[in-house]
Amino acid sequence: MLTELSIHDFAIIDEISINFNEGLTVLTGETGAGKSIIIDAIQLLAGGRGSVEYVRHQAKRAEIEGLFFINYKSHPVYEKGREYGIEIQDEQIVLKRTITSSGKSICRVNGKLVTLAILKEFGKTLIDIHSQHETQSLMDPESHIELLDLYDSKRTAEAKIEYLRLYEKLSTLKSRYRTLNENEKEMAHRQDLLEFQIKEIEQADLSPDEDNILEEERNSLVNYERIFKALQDAYNALYGEQKGIEWVNQAQLSLQEGSEHDPFIAEKTEEISNHYFALEELTYELRNHIDTLQYDPERLNELEARLNEISRLKKKYGSTVNDVLEYMAKIEEEMEEITNKDSHLTKLANQINEVTEDAYLEAKQLHDIRKKAAASLTDEIHAELKGLYLEKTSFSILFETNDEGRNKAEEINLHKNGIDKVRFMISTNPGEPMKELSKVASGGELSRIMLALKKIFSSHQGVTSVIFDEVDTGVSGRVAQAIAEKIYQISNESQVLCITHLPQVASMADTHKLIEKMEKAERTATGVSELNSKQQIVELSRMITGTKLTETAKEHAKEMLDLAAAFKKKRPGAR
Numbered sequence: 001m002l003t004e005l006s007i008h009d010f011a012i013i014d015e016i017s018i019n020f021n022e023g024l025t026v027l028t029g030e031t032g033a034g035k036s037i038i039i040d041a042i043q044l045l046a047g048g049r050g051s052v053e054y055v056r057h058q059a060k061r062a063e064i065e066g067l068f069f070i071n072y073k074s075h076p077v078y079e080k081g082r083e084y085g086i087e088i089q090d091e092q093i094v095l096k097r098t099i100t101s102s103g104k105s106i107c108r109v110n111g112k113l114v115t116l117a118i119l120k121e122f123g124k125t126l127i128d129i130h131s132q133h134e135t136q137s138l139m140d141p142e143s144h145i146e147l148l149d150l151y152d153s154k155r156t157a158e159a160k161i162e163y164l165r166l167y168e169k170l171s172t173l174k175s176r177y178r179t180l181n182e183n184e185k186e187m188a189h190r191q192d193l194l195e196f197q198i199k200e201i202e203q204a205d206l207s208p209d210e211d212n213i214l215e216e217e218r219n220s221l222v223n224y225e226r227i228f229k230a231l232q233d234a235y236n237a238l239y240g241e242q243k244g245i246e247w248v249n250q251a252q253l254s255l256q257e258g259s260e261h262d263p264f265i266a267e268k269t270e271e272i273s274n275h276y277f278a279l280e281e282l283t284y285e286l287r288n289h290i291d292t293l294q295y296d297p298e299r300l301n302e303l304e305a306r307l308n309e310i311s312r313l314k315k316k317y318g319s320t321v322n323d324v325l326e327y328m329a330k331i332e333e334e335m336e337e338i339t340n341k342d343s344h345l346t347k348l349a350n351q352i353n354e355v356t357e358d359a360y361l362e363a364k365q366l367h368d369i370r371k372k373a374a375a376s377l378t379d380e381i382h383a384e385l386k387g388l389y390l391e392k393t394s395f396s397i398l399f400e401t402n403d404e405g406r407n408k409a410e411e412i413n414l415h416k417n418g419i420d421k422v423r424f425m426i427s428t429n430p431g432e433p434m435k436e437l438s439k440v441a442s443g444g445e446l447s448r449i450m451l452a453l454k455k456i457f458s459s460h461q462g463v464t465s466v467i468f469d470e471v472d473t474g475v476s477g478r479v480a481q482a483i484a485e486k487i488y489q490i491s492n493e494s495q496v497l498c499i500t501h502l503p504q505v506a507s508m509a510d511t512h513k514l515i516e517k518m519e520k521a522e523r524t525a526t527g528v529s530e531l532n533s534k535q536q537i538v539e540l541s542r543m544i545t546g547t548k549l550t551e552t553a554k555e556h557a558k559e560m561l562d563l564a565a566a567f568k569k570k571r572p573g574a575r
Helices: 035-045 076-083 116-126 133-139 141-151 153-180 184-204 210-222 224-238 244-258 263-292 297-317 321-339 341-387 443-461 477-490 533-545 551-570
Strands: 002-010 013-019 024-028 061-069 092-100 105-109 112-114 127-131 394-401 420-427 465-469 495-499 511-520 523-530
Touching (some): 035 092, 035 127, 035 465, 112 116, 116 127, 127 443, 141 341, 141 443, 153 341, 341 443, 477 495, 511 533, 533 551
Parallel strands (some): 024 511, 465 495
Antiparallel strands (some): 061 092, 105 112
16 A cells, blocks of 8 residues: 655645555545645656646756555565566565656656656556546547456456467568568569678678687787787796796705605695696797797788678678678578568468467457456446446446357457457436447446446455545535445555545545645645544535534534444444
């Protein structure tokens, strides 16, 4: 769960640090106090799109930092950590996002610099933000299949892995077929180019690692004088009258005279004898190597010319000779395909048919899994909608499959999701036909449907923190109470942070925080305070009346808190 959030110089927030607890945390306050700005900060922390407009006026940068505690090792964030080499110690993960006044975005996970895309991957496993605008995803049929797959994610994911492997293989084969089947003019141009490149590389008559071998030889010739002097000086220091070898030999002879009388001298005599013979062998090797050295200006010129030729080819075909040879092997294969195009097209067509058949069978299995999941999900959604006073609403999941009425797999247009297109359908009144969500649901209905889905998916997603930003807008009365209860139920599965203007939702809070706008050093700033029971009654009273606080409003607020406490006690798994 998110345990601490620190925000510096972000919009109208100069500096705040908020501690969060398990369960349901409600954030309330007047319009414009900065409630949604806090959610914006969390969204950026999870990898959302940033802007210099978020940087507080006259500040150099905006900084957002969040500390998460993940107390079970099976959480997907640990797999993300292993994937990107980020160590997670003491069950703690720190996400940090900095946006500079120049527009640069700097992201860190546990202190390690990461890209925005990687930060977003971590954020997805930790935070799920649901706002009024997010309901638009329900309007997009493309997102419906993702929601359905999430419902039975374990079985669906396993089937998807195998299907996508075959689908990617099929896409590669089709791409090769299209490329090989291009018009004759383009293929003729390609053939001419390949012939020229193959001839150019063949004429160079390259050998593996030739560039490294020649550069080493050139280095020896260029530095001939230094090499010769180093070897000659070393040899002269060791060999000859009054030189190193002679003095070592003298030491050896001296020790031999006393070796019969002292075990230590006998031991060291043997050691120095070994060193003497090793040095003697070394001097022979130095002398022999000196004899092999030759300075050949013509050979140096030959090397320079050859290396220049190799360098020219490397600029065109690869960074090393081995890369150039590898490239030639590749274009020779392509040339062979073009020359024998018809036979290769036939071979590719057969492979495409075989892989299509295999992919279709996997797609069909994925379809069957989705159909079972859809039936179960539909039943759960109806149960949740009933609790949100949408008991007369009918929900169904419509499948549009590519294989209806067809028998041949090769006729099917497979796509990344298999053979399925999924649409969520709804009828809000008895007797009305099922229609797409976007054509039927009102704003209030859509929020409740999304809330029902969140209630179902909260146990499937694995995210540690679910955030609701004014999802209860436009509802009141018993519907507002039902939404409050549903949000609380979600908080039994995940930590929930909720911005609300409804006293029914606020009364369900395990922790109630008040967001207030204030003046600080002649500038607007946002402050956050956690309310005690008495302060919570006052805040609920304000939310009920909107203006003057009355004793009746306070009594009503207290009654709401008592009813909320009673509801929590009778719920399974209540805290």
